[in-house]
Amino acid sequence: xxxxxxxxxxxxxxxxxxxxxxxxxxxxxxxxxxxxxxxxxxxxxxxxxxxxxxxxxxxxxxxxxxxxxxxxxxxxxxxxxxxxxxxxxxxxxxxxxxxxxxxxxxxxxxxxxxxxxxxxxxxxxxxxxxxxxxxxxxxxxxxxxxxxxxxxxxxxxxxxxxxxxxxxxxxxxxxx
Amino acid sequence: xxxxxxxxxxxxxxxxxxxxxxxxxxxxxxxxxxxxxxxxxxxxxxxxxxxxxxxxxxxxxxxxxxxxxxxxxxxxxxxxxxxxxxxxxxxxxxxxxxxxxxxxxxxxxxxxxxxxxxxxxxxxxxxxxxxxxxxxxxxxxxxxxxxxxxxxxxxxxxxxxxxxxxxxxxxxxxxxxxxxxxxxxxxxxxxxxxxxxxxxxxxxxxxxxxxxxxxxxxxxxxxxxxxxxxxxxxxxxxxxxxxxxxxxxxxxxxxxxxxxxxxxxxxxxxxxxxxxxxxxx
Ligand code: SF4
Numbered sequence: 001x002x003x004x005x006x007x008x009x010x011x012x013x014x015x016x017x018x019x020x021x022x023x024x025x026x027x028x029x030x031x032x033x034x035x036x037x038x039x040x041x042x043x044x045x046x047x048x049x050x051x052x053x054x055x056x057x058x059x060x061x062x063x064x065x066x067x068x069x070x071x072x073x074x075x076x077x078x079x080x081x082x083x084x085x086x087x088x089x090x091x092x093x094x095x096x097x098x099x100x101x102x103x104x105x106x107x108x109x110x111x112x113x114x115x116x117x118x119x120x121x122x123x124x125x126x127x128x129x130x131x132x133x134x135x136x137x138x139x140x141x142x143x144x145x146x147x148x149x150x151x152x153x154x155x156x157x158x159x160x161x162x163x164x165x166x167x168x169x170x171x172x173x174x175x176x
Numbered sequence: 177x178x179x180x181x182x183x184x185x186x187x188x189x190x191x192x193x194x195x196x197x198x199x200x201x202x203x204x205x206x207x208x209x210x211x212x213x214x215x216x217x218x219x220x221x222x223x224x225x226x227x228x229x230x231x232x233x234x235x236x237x238x239x240x241x242x243x244x245x246x247x248x249x250x251x252x253x254x255x256x257x258x259x260x261x262x263x264x265x266x267x268x269x270x271x272x273x274x275x276x277x278x279x280x281x282x283x284x285x286x287x288x289x290x291x292x293x294x295x296x297x298x299x300x301x302x303x304x305x306x307x308x309x310x311x312x313x314x315x316x317x318x319x320x321x322x323x324x325x326x327x328x329x330x331x332x333x334x335x336x337x338x339x340x341x342x343x344x345x346x347x348x349x350x351x352x353x354x355x356x357x358x359x360x361x362x363x364x365x366x367x368x369x370x371x372x373x374x375x376x377x378x379x380x381x382x383x384x385x386x387x388x389x390x391x392x393x394x395x396x397x398x399x400x401x402x403x404x405x406x407x408x409x410x411x412x413x414x415x416x417x418x419x420x421x422x423x424x425x426x427x428x429x430x431x432x433x434x435x436x437x438x439x440x441x442x443x444x445x446x447x448x449x450x451x452x453x454x455x456x457x
Contacts, residue, residue, distance in 0.1 A: 022219075037294070067243045070281040077240040077283075082325045082358045105325070106358040106417060127223060128325065128360035128416060129449040132239040133230040150296050151243075151283050163226070165219065165418060175418045176356060 009159070010058045011100050013120040021173040023166040025124060030158055031060045031103070032144070035081050037152040039089035046096055053145035054154060056097040063104035065151035066141070067131070075141040075157075077131030080105040083123070091115040107176040108168055117172050125167035125175075137162040178258045178313040180457055182268055185260065185315070188455055189272025192319045193248065194280035196453035197240040200231040203387040204364075204450045207425040210389075211362055220420030227448055238280075242360075242449040245282035246321030248273045248303040251385065257313035265315070266305050274299040285324065306378065315457040318385060326359035326447040332377055335439040341400065344369060344441050349407045351443045352424060357417020360447035362425045364388055365404065368442040371432040376440035383428035384446045392429055401427040415448075425450075 007015060009029035019025070032054060034042070045052055063083050067076025083104030090108070093099040094115040101121055105128035108116075116123060126134060140158035147153050168174040200208075208231070212224035234241040250269050260268065277284055277300040286301065287294040310316075331351040335343045348367055355363075368379025391398035405427040414420025425448070434440060 024219075065243060065283065065285075067240050067245065067283040068281045070238070076281050077234075077243040077245075079243050081244070082328065084358060105360065107356050125357070125416060125418060127226045127230075128357070129242045129447050130226045130230040131243040132234040132237065132241055133226055135239060136233065150298065151285070152296075165416075167418065 009060050009101070011060065011122070012058070013100070016100060016120050016122045016170050019122050019166045019169050020171070021166050021169045021175050025164040025166060027124075027162045027164055028160050030156060031062050032056070033064050033066070033155040033157060034061045035063050035065050035152055036085055037149050038146050038154050039086050041146060043089050043092055046092060052097065056093060056099045058098060058100050060101035060103060061093070061099060062126070062157065063102065066155070067151070069141070073135070075135055075138050078135045078138055079131035080126040080128055082106045083108055087112050094119050094121050103164060107174070113168060113172055113174070116168065116170050120170050122166060122170055123168040124164040126162070126164055134162065179261050180258060180315065182260050182263045185265065185268035185457060186272040186275065188457055189269055189317065189319070190276040190279065192317070192453045192455060193273060193276025193282065196319050196321050196451045197245045197280060197282050198234045198238050200234065200241055200449065201452055203389065204448070205231060207388040208448060211422045211425055215415065215420050215422045217414060217420040219418055220415040220422065223415040240282055241451065242323060242447070243283055244285060244323035244325065245277065245300075246323045246451070247286065247327070248300060249306075249320045249322050249381070250303055251306045251308075251318040251320070251382065253308050253310045253316040255310055255312035255314045258315055265307065269303050269305060270301045273301050273303045316454070317457070318452060318454045320385060320452045323447060323449070326363065326445045329355035329359045330380070330442070330444045332373065332440070332442040334373065335441055337437070337439045339439065343439070345400070345404055345407065347441055348404050348443050349411070352408045352445065353411045353413055355445060356413060359445045360449065361413060361417060362415055362422045362448050364446040364450050365408065365424050365427040366444040366446065367404070367427065367429040368444075369429060369431045369440070370434035371440060372435070373440055375432060376442040377444070379430040379432060380442035380444035383430040384444060384450070385452060386428045388426045388450065397429045397431060401429050
């Protein structure tokens with residue numbers, strides 16, 4: 001295993017350029033959630049030249065649709081979903097909104113990797129199927145857009161020591 | 177004829193939904209422990225530790241193992257000597273699913289229309305039912321909640337009979353390797369061989385119900401299972417698709433007679449959160 005680094009989100013472009021495929025990251029800070037339906041809506045808003053409900057500039061999106069929060073907890077189980085389904089949308093968010101990072105599971109396509117390299121974005125793998133464990137690293141969760149989408153709404157998450165792996169870096173290197 | 181109250185089935189199913197989501201069955205837990213010793217990559221070993229830790233948090237805190245609490249897929253064996261006092265078994269399963277997914281805070285993942293509006297039904301229903309009529313006066317219900325990530329990596333091919341054993345091995349191994357990290361490896365590989373197109377798919381899903389690590393009772397198929405598993409694990413995909421020598425925990429093949437012109441093969445993968453629960457009423 002390579003280096004273990006503690007990082008706080010949001011990340012700067014310099015932070016991201018300093019990450020290399022295989023690095024183990026312990027992430028704290030603020031990130032946003034978004035998966036299929038939210039990505040589709042964000043891109044239709046871009047098509048119509050309308051403002052997005054969240055400013056993604058320099059931010060990170062975690063591809064997750066969490067379980068409902070049981071009483072007394074901030075969120076239910078919250079592991080990553082398959083990132084490949086977001087390949088159709090991610091390059092646009094990186095180019096047009098300056099999205100800085102993504103967290104998910106599984107490989108990405110060439111268009112995503114190219115955009116990541118050109119604009120300085122990183123792709124982290126979270127541990128798929130470890131939703132109960134990951135939920136322990138989420139200390140706050142608040143729906144900030146598309147409430148009607150239920151588990152697919154956009155949440156703002158405060159995370160504390162979320163374990164991640166740099167799966168694809170901004171230099172085009174990948175672990176897959 | 178034995179009569180079972182409709183509501184007994186509903187309540188049983190409701191409880192099963194919660195249990196299946198939060199409790200990793202002992203056979204899967206055992207296979208993960210074994211896998212953590214076999215895995216040689218340091219990162220892969222770390223993932224195994226996380227899976228085991230995840231399973232204990234899920235059990236102790238009643239949290240779903242995975243946020244994708246799945247499509248509720250039921251296999252029901254209905255005795256010919258038993259009936260419900262009202263309604264159908266399908267209605268009881270749907271009602272139990274609706275209550276279970278609500279009361280245990282499970283994610284509702286079903287959209288009403290697959291193509292156009294894709295609006296969430298908000299109840300995680302309808303469920304999928306595979307119903308079989310058997311002798312006796314019992315109702316045996318098996319629930320296998322199925323996540324989208326691993327289900328999406330399914331594959332089916334109508335091979336030419338001349339492609340034979342080698343064709344089957346190649347198709348299954350390629351399907352698992354191409355799936356990469358998407359189905360949350362280490363996976364359990366379910367394979368259905370024979371029957372018709374839809375029956376092969378059913379057999380592949382049913383194969384996932386066999387306790388992890390139990391070989392086929394037919395020695396020829398048991399050998400085939402071992403060969404596929406070995407090839408898959410030699411591929412290097414590894415835990416989470418990030419490299420390693422444990423890509424799959426087990427390969428299970430179910431087979432059925434087939435048409436003289438056909439050789440259907442279906443592959444259905446289960447993730448390491450291979451959930452299932454069973455009750456008899
Ligand atoms: S493939 Fe399985 S473990 Fe992975 S996210 Fe889907 S349901 Fe969960």
